[in-house]
Amino acid sequence: MSDDNGGSHLRLLVIDDEPIVGKRLKQLFTKMGLGVETFTNPVPAMEAMERCPFDIVVTDLKMNGMNGMEVLKRVKDINPEAKVVIITGYAQLDTASEAFRRGVFDFIAKPFRLDELKRVIVKAMSGTLLARRQK
Amino acid sequence: MSLLFLPRTIYGKLILSFSAIFVLSGFAALAAIYSLYSVEGKIGLIESFYGISQKILEVRSYEKNFLLYENRDELVSAMDKLEDVRAIISGRSSQDAINHFVDRGDTKLCLTELDTYSGLMRQLTGPGYDKDGMNNLKVKLREAGHAFMNCTMGLDSAAKEHIAKDVRRYKAVAFVLVILILPMCAFMGIILANWIMTPLRNIRRSVAQVMKGDISSIPVESTKKICVECAELIDALNKMLQTISDKHQQFMQTEKLVALGKVTAGIAHEINNPLNNISLTAEMLMEDLSGMDCDERRSMIRDIVVQVDRAREIVRNLLDFSRPRKPSVWVKVDLRDLLNNTLAFLKNQVRLSGADIKIDIPETPVITMGNPSQLQQVFVNIILNALQAMDGSGALGLKVFLRAGEDRAVVEISDTGPGIPPEVREHIFEPFFTTKSDGTGLGLSVSYGIIKEHKGDISVSSGPGGGTTFRVELPLWYELDRHE
Numbered sequence: 001m002s003d004d005n006g007g008s009h010l011r012l013l014v015i016d017d018e019p020i021v022g023k024r025l026k027q028l029f030t031k032m033g034l035g036v037e038t039f040t041n042p043v044p045a046m047e048a049m050e051r052c053p054f055d056i057v058v059t060d061l062k063m064n065g066m067n068g069m070e071v072l073k074r075v076k077d078i079n080p081e082a083k084v085v086i087i088t089g090y091a092q093l094d095t096a097s098e099a100f101r102r103g104v105f106d107f108i109a110k111p112f113r114l115d116e117l118k119r120v121i122v123k124a125m126s127g128t129l130l131a132r133r134q135k
Numbered sequence: 136m137s138l139l140f141l142p143r144t145i146y147g148k149l150i151l152s153f154s155a156i157f158v159l160s161g162f163a164a165l166a167a168i169y170s171l172y173s174v175e176g177k178i179g180l181i182e183s184f185y186g187i188s189q190k191i192l193e194v195r196s197y198e199k200n201f202l203l204y205e206n207r208d209e210l211v212s213a214m215d216k217l218e219d220v221r222a223i224i225s226g227r228s229s230q231d232a233i234n235h236f237v238d239r240g241d242t243k244l245c246l247t248e249l250d251t252y253s254g255l256m257r258q259l260t261g262p263g264y265d266k267d268g269m270n271n272l273k274v275k276l277r278e279a280g281h282a283f284m285n286c287t288m289g290l291d292s293a294a295k296e297h298i299a300k301d302v303r304r305y306k307a308v309a310f311v312l313v314i315l316i317l318p319m320c321a322f323m324g325i326i327l328a329n330w331i332m333t334p335l336r337n338i339r340r341s342v343a344q345v346m347k348g349d350i351s352s353i354p355v356e357s358t359k360k361i362c363v364e365c366a367e368l369i370d371a372l373n374k375m376l377q378t379i380s381d382k383h384q385q386f387m388q389t390e391k392l393v394a395l396g397k398v399t400a401g402i403a404h405e406i407n408n409p410l411n412n413i414s415l416t417a418e419m420l421m422e423d424l425s426g427m428d429c430d431e432r433r434s435m436i437r438d439i440v441v442q443v444d445r446a447r448e449i450v451r452n453l454l455d456f457s458r459p460r461k462p463s464v465w466v467k468v469d470l471r472d473l474l475n476n477t478l479a480f481l482k483n484q485v486r487l488s489g490a491d492i493k494i495d496i497p498e499t500p501v502i503t504m505g506n507p508s509q510l511q512q513v514f515v516n517i518i519l520n521a522l523q524a525m526d527g528s529g530a531l532g533l534k535v536f537l538r539a540g541e542d543r544a545v546v547e548i549s550d551t552g553p554g555i556p557p558e559v560r561e562h563i564f565e566p567f568f569t570t571k572s573d574g575t576g577l578g579l580s581v582s583y584g585i586i587k588e589h590k591g592d593i594s595v596s597s598g599p600g601g602g603t604t605f606r607v608e609l610p611l612w613y614e615l616d617r618h619e
């Protein structure tokens with residue numbers, strides 16, 4: 001990974017077909033110093049991921065074209081270190097446990113509080129930074 | 136006027152008619168019995184005459200013996216017998232049959248003949264006649280005997296003639312009775328059939344009207360006066376109609392709840408999304424209110440308002456769909472709005488299914504008359520079936536158009552699923568027919584009922600290579616109006 005922000009600059013990908021989610025998360029996490037990109041369609045998002053892998057991915061579960069589980073798989077294929085957080089409007093227990101089996105970092109039900117998401121993202125960030133420092 | 140005293144029950148009418156028939160036939164039977172009795176009496180008369188002629192023959196044979204052998208004892212016996220005969224003819228014997236014959240002139244004549252005959256016999260039994268006197272008397276005796284016999288034979292045939300006349304009369308009476316009673320019975324039969332059949336026929340007509348949907352219950356008022364049982368029958372039928380319609384109502388409600396259950400995931404998703412947007416935006420505002428400029432704040436607040444509208448719309452749709460409605464609430468419905476609402480209601484379901492959607496709806500309003508929530512239920516059912524049939528990917532087509540030349544709107548909903556094989560197709564509108572493990576088999580049967588109630592048609596076509604198109608036809612509003 002080649003970035004000029006001293007290695008602490010992490011990249012966050014947000015995929016949700018609700019544009020407002022992208023807008024708000026971009027506002028929030030840009031302020032926290034992350035490089036944020038948002039997509040409403042998972043297909044171009046995956047293309048972007050392939051061009052330049054993200055460290056943290058926040059994705060909706062149910063979307064047109066590709067669902068969150070597939071996104072999880074693709075992301076892990078491209079960057080096994082990436083932390084994937086799935087947010088969903090309708091959480092079913094079996095999809096949640098399936099997601100954890102596939103190595104999801106966390107699973108959050110909509111509507112969620114900002115603090116909740118922030119805590120998860122901060123945890124993911126520190127995990128990534130720790131791993132990177134150890135390397 | 137006699138109609139005023141008609142009994143009001145079928146039972147009463149039957150009793151009345153049977154009593155009338157009983158009286159008539161009783162009358163006929165009495166007449167027959169009377170004729171039989173009198174004929175029997177006349178037969179007694181013939182028997183008496185037979186007895187008389189028998190006795191007279193005996194007398195004459197005594198007379199002949201006397202004439203041959205001049206034995207006076209024979210004459211005594213003959214005279215005894217003659218007295219018997221006299222007793223019978225003069226009516227002194229107990230045989231009534233002959234009595235009313237006694238008064239007749241020819242009977243009296245015969246009695247004088249008898250007197251002459253027996254007088255001669257008495258003379259002959261007396262002593263002392265010379266040969267000529269004797270012969271003279273003998274000749275007279277034979278003549279008198281002959282005359283008397285002829286006279287009684289005349290009586291006999293007169294009696295026979297009399298009887299034959301009676302029998303002829305009875306025959307005529309019987310004939311007249313038949314002529315009278317037959318048409319009377321036929322007439323009564325017709326009246327009776329009418330009394331009973333008219334209210335029943337009325338009921339049948341009303342039932343046909345109910346089935347056509349012109350009326351909702353069978354009118355009872357006019358029947359109450361002429362047929363109590365029919366009124367009771369109508370009451371029972373009306374109660375049954377009510378029960379059926381209640382059941383139908385329950386059925387539709389059940390079906391709706393089942394359909395609703397199928398879309399809960401979609402609905403939860405659909406409501407949680409705007410809620411999430413609202414909460415995210417509000418929290419962002421709170422966190423960084425001072426750091427934003429006015430425009431940014433305003434745009435975020437507008438986001439919140441829009442998302443609230445969106446959630447409200449979803450809830451309204453949901454309530455519209457699930458709320459039970461009286462079937463009689465008919466309003467003008469623009470099929471375009473109805474279908475757009477339906478799609479909004481199912482938007483997430485469509486999205487989850489991964490199907491593409493192709494919509495072809497005209498620019499101009501397509502107005503029909505009906506119950507919007509029921510019509511929506513139909514389209515929800517068909518679209519859910521189509522999505523379930525495609526399972527994963529495919530294209531859902533929705534087309535609305537007016538049928539050229541006819542005042543009907545057509546809604547076609549097509550899918551690219553596996554299609555419906557012919558042996559399944561003939562059953563899909565039956566209640567509880569389903570090929571799905573979690574199906575109820577109610578969707579299409581309820582839809583069929585609703586569309587029929589709206590005087591429309593629902594049909595399905597399915598190509599051999601797959602794909603199914605459901606076609607719903609509904610009369611346009613102004614056509615209904617013109618027919619009113």
Ligand SMILES: Nc1ncnc2c1ncn2[C@@H]1O[C@H](COP(=O)(O)OP(=O)(O)O)[C@@H](O)[C@H]1O
Nearest residue numbers: 520521524563569570574575576577578579603
């Ligand atoms: N679009 C379709 N494609 C294939 N089969 C269909 C379609 N729509 C209905 N069917 C068949 O008709 C049956 C009855 O449908 P329905 O009355 O809605 O009950 P359910 O959906 O509960 O099975 C279904 O089980 C299915 O076999």
Ligand SMILES: [Mg+2]
Nearest residue numbers: 516520578579
């Ligand atoms: Mg169905």
